[in-house]
Amino acid sequence: MTRVDLPKFPTRHGYMSEKIQQSYINAAIENGVLPPDAHRMPEVVSLTAPGDITKPIQFWQLYSVLGQDQIVDIVRGFYERVFADEPWFTSVFKWVGGLNHHIATQASMWIDAMGGGPHYHGAEFRLSFHHTHNAMALMNDKGVERWVTLMRETLDASSDLMADDPRVRTSINTFLAYFMTKYSDEFRFQDRHIFGETNGPLKCRINFMKMTTEAIEGLSEKELSDALIERSVDVSQYPNKQAQVSKALMM
Numbered sequence: 001m002t003r004v005d006l007p008k009f010p011t012r013h014g015y016m017s018e019k020i021q022q023s024y025i026n027a028a029i030e031n032g033v034l035p036p037d038a039h040r041m042p043e044v045v046s047l048t049a050p051g052d053i054t055k056p057i058q059f060w061q062l063y064s065v066l067g068q069d070q071i072v073d074i075v076r077g078f079y080e081r082v083f084a085d086e087p088w089f090t091s092v093f094k095w096v097g098g099l100n101h102h103i104a105t106q107a108s109m110w111i112d113a114m115g116g117g118p119h120y121h122g123a124e125f126r127l128s129f130h131h132t133h134n135a136m137a138l139m140n141d142k143g144v145e146r147w148v149t150l151m152r153e154t155l156d157a158s159s160d161l162m163a164d165d166p167r168v169r170t171s172i173n174t175f176l177a178y179f180m181t182k183y184s185d186e187f188r189f190q191d192r193h194i195f196g197e198t199n200g201p202l203k204c205r206i207n208f209m210k211m212t213t214e215a216i217e218g219l220s221e222k223e224l225s226d227a228l229i230e231r232s233v234d235v236s237q238y239p240n241k242q243a244q245v246s247k248a249l250m251m
């Protein structure tokens with residue numbers, strides 16, 4: 001198993017991290033991306049990303065891997081693209097403030113949501129207020145398409161800021177997709193979170209001790225043999241499903 005030493009940066013909940021963690025987990029349980037007991041799984045609720053790189057990074061764990069400077073640099077790359085874009089798009093941002101203003105506010109929100117501590121006071125209320133009052137001219141299919149394109153280009157060009165850990169990009173995609181789905185409902189635009197692959201389903205460790213005989217029998221042959229192998233059982237000694245079920249019942 002390949003491991004990395006984490007956290008690289010000290011983590012803390014922020015003004016918005018706990019609430020969006022809860023609502024993301026609820027939605028992910030419903031979609032089957034996280035198991036039903038995800039709210040109690042340390043590897044999910046922790047602000048530190050799993051050291052085992054076969055486990056996904058939840059977006060509130062990104063700060064533990066990236067720290068402040070790399071997050072700010074990714075956000076800077078995005079706003080440099082925004083400010084170099086066409087006037088119909090750029091002007092809406094310019095009206096609110098300059099490049100550095102936008103880098104600072106957006107980065108403070110990312111850091112807060114990603115486990116870096118309280119940086120984005122006002123949390124989701126503030127976010128919604130700004131989009132409703134100042135960004136409205138762009139909260140439609142045309143504006144969103146441009147926003148998403150510039151963000152995807154930024155992320156594609158930022159791999160050197162992602163700690164050589166392929167889970168980071170997938171987790172950022174998941175973070176952005178979460179907000180996009182929320183906004184598409186709120187502002188009624190087409191949900192186009194085409195940032196790339198998002199976190200896949202988290203495989204949970206099967207615990208035979210907590211399972212009924214029927215539940216163990218209900219596992220697929222692959223699930224059963226994988227779970228036995230994980231517990232160092234030599235499955236060649238138990239060549240059919242019934243033998244493996246009997247072994248599992250003894251564990």
Ligand code: HEM
Pocket residue numbers: 092093096105106109126127130131134135138139143144147148175176179180183
């Ligand atoms: C759907 C496409 C989006 C568009 C067109 C858009 C547009 C804008 C604009 C024009 C502003 C400046 C308004 C202001 O600061 O008052 C803004 C601010 C902001 N946006 Fe978005 N945005 C989009 C998606 C997102 C997403 C997905 C996130 C979160 C990941 C986000 C986070 C923010 C933040 C944190 C601010 C700063 C608000 C503040 O000053 O507190 N936006 N957005």
